[in-house]
Every structure is written in structure tokens, then in C-alpha cells.
Amino acid sequence: MRNSKKSAAALIAAAGMAVAAGAAFAQQKPEDAIKYRQSALFILGQSFGPLAAMAQGKIPYDKDAAARDAGIAEFVSKLPWSRFGPGTDQGNTKAKPEIWLNLEDFRAKADKMQAEVAKLAQVARTGDFNALKMQVGETGKACKACHDEYRNK
């Protein structure tokens, strides 16, 4: 009796927390959404950077470091896109207003990049440096395609 009471209370508490978390997400302040996506993109850049430097011979190739950074890049590449919601087109952001006029194209470019980064992570794990170099190139193109059109300098 005591136990079932306790677990019912725990269930209700858990449900309450889930609702609170959902509400918090729905009401995320535009400036927090902007900070969230910029933070994810910053980490993406910091994880991709060493791979690009290895590909260009600027730092020595390190298979384990490459695999680790590519894995992080793959994960964070998924994060920014839910944070381009209404009201996040102004403030402390380099996002161009064109994003919200061409959301389908913007999403397609985000998907393309995520696919390239996923491939990058796969290739990095194999230790094939030539394949890694090629895939760094393809990934860089996917970053640039979006920045050229949708990011202010």
C-alpha cells in the first residue's frame, strides 16, 4: 500500500516535470534559442576545424582525434535546426532574414550537411586518410553552401 502510494506520487511528479520541460521548451526566449543554435554551431566549427587542418596538412593526422572530433561534429550537427523558430530572426544573430523566406531550401541544406558530417564520422573511424581528406572537402562545401546564402559575415 505504502509502496504503491509512493510510486503513484513519483509518477505524478515525473509527469509534472515532463509537462514543465515541454512548456519551457515551447516558451524558450528567442535570445536563448539564438544562443543555443550559435553554441551548437560554434562546437561544430571547433570540431570540424582540426579535421580540416589535418586534411590540409597543417597539423599531423591523428586517427583517434579525428574519429573523436568527427563523432562530436556528427552529434552537434543535429542541434541547431530546431532553434530557428519565430522571433529568432533578429537580435544578436548573423542569420539572414532570407532563411525564413526559403525555409525548405534552408532545411535541405541543413540535411545535406548532416548527411556529409555523418559520412565524415564514418570515414574518420576507418582510418583511411585519403578518404577522410575527400570527405572533409565535401563537408566543407555543404557548410559553405548555406553560409554563402544564409549567414551574414
Ligand code: HEC
Ligand atoms: C543550413 C545552413 C547552415 C549549414 C549547413 C551550416 N551552417 Fe554554420 N551557420 C549557419 C547560420 C545561419 C549561422 C548564424 C547563426 C546565428 O548567428 O544565429 C551559422 C553560424 C556558424 C558559426 C558561428 C557560430 C557562433 O559562434 O555564433 C560557425 C562556427 C559555423 N556556423 C560553422 C559551420 C560548419 C563548420 C558547418 C559545416 C560542417 C556549418 N556551419 C554548416 C548556417 C549553416
